Amino acid sequence: MTIPNVFHTYLGMYTAQSFIHALIATIITGAAIEAWKIESPKVRQRFRLSVILIAIFSFPVYQLINRDRSSLFFRVDALFDSNRWLDMQLFGIVPLHLFLVLIFAVTTFIFVFQEMLPILRHFIVPTVEPQIAVIKPGEESPVRRALKPLHPILPEIFIVHDDESVLFSTTFKNPAIYISVGLAKRLTVEQLQAAVAHEIAHIRRSKRPILLAGFVLRTLMFFNPVVLVEFRRAIRNEEKICDDIAAAITGKPAILADALKLFYSPADEVEGEQLAAPPPLKVRLEEYSHTLQLETRIARLEQWTGRAESDGWLPLFLSMGVIVAVNYYVV
């Protein structure tokens, strides 16, 4: 008995091709980034978001151009026919298309539990716990005085009465920055300015919500593992973009790097804290990823030159041209 291959239907072809097209787009954009030595997070983010666009729109656009693209004649002579793999059977029993279904299912699971549920929880549960006091600092408060150089560009500031290091901003209609007392005590005046400048950068960037648009489109590709990775890379790029803006505002990238160091402590630097048992693997992996990302950001800021990089449009257009041409023959 053979299990019918869902990837022979239009919906199946769309999902399979969106995955393969995104994979090829990632490899080719990666080649362009390496070849042109693109370091700018802004340009890199453009590449990442283009991969998501390719994944969503390539199949329907190709079908509009040539409706026979899905026909057998086209597939047999194509550069790559995914059904050759998907129709194969492992040991003559297990159809390979089930593995792709499994990959999509795992990705959907990760998307729901790591992206959708936290967002829903954010809407249901308040960001600051109700029992924690949030106050608007007076004009003469130490935080206000420390942030004086940023006053012309400073949005609303709120102090959160919490000893933990907390710093976040709300964007769009009511932009505001929330600083915890604990963090304000730990940071020097210059570090506080740098950290707040980073949040100002997030608020400024939210006026052109490219990442939000990217997220809306990305949710359509909830099953696509390549899109999952590329969108997360785009978010990391966003942090680096805001670091660059903050460095440009304060003119002191090394100070922002010092401030970032307070948000992580490498395993070998943990002082005085003895854990009864090591944390679960998932937590350790998340912490490792978080630390690694902060380390990259710190290293960038420590080598920050402030030199304007090329806008990278030529490599982007060139790679998009290659991707569109190659993917047309990938079915």
Add this chain to the structure above:
Amino acid sequence: MDNRKKFKKHAFSFLLFLMITGVVLVLIQFANWLPLTLQKETLRRYSSLEEVKASLPALRIYVPTYFPQTISWPPEHLFAQNRPFPWILMKFNHRDSSEEALIITQSLSGRLPGQMPGEFKEVTEKVPYELRGRQAILEVGVCRNGEQCSRIDWREGEYQLTVFMTAAPFDLIKIAESMLH
């Protein structure tokens, strides 16, 4: 950086990008070729019916013995597979032009490995037809290019046979009957 250096840097980046793209293309082609090697009976193009018979001996092939003068032999396209299910397609062109004239497919229980050629734009008549004792469905209509088309489907043992022709059904029925010995 002077212009000359800038140009050199761009040219080098461009060449490097082309090189990596070239490697990616080779890898894609390799990935497309690999399943044909790993699984001999998977869907592929054949040059003759003899080649199909030699490669897929388990596949029973129904070939018409009647063939109108207007259609060229051998088939322009010949695809077959035995895995994941047996299937064969033969496409013949008109003798005087390279336009599609006749498509014969046989598949296990009507399963298809993809979108089939030979589509109707509109079916004007669909009737049951007795084909040498088999219950067949005969359809007449208009093709996508506006020409008259006809198609006949019937079950032959475990196979579903379909004959599609860009013409009126007279020759179509003769061809279908000649496939049943």
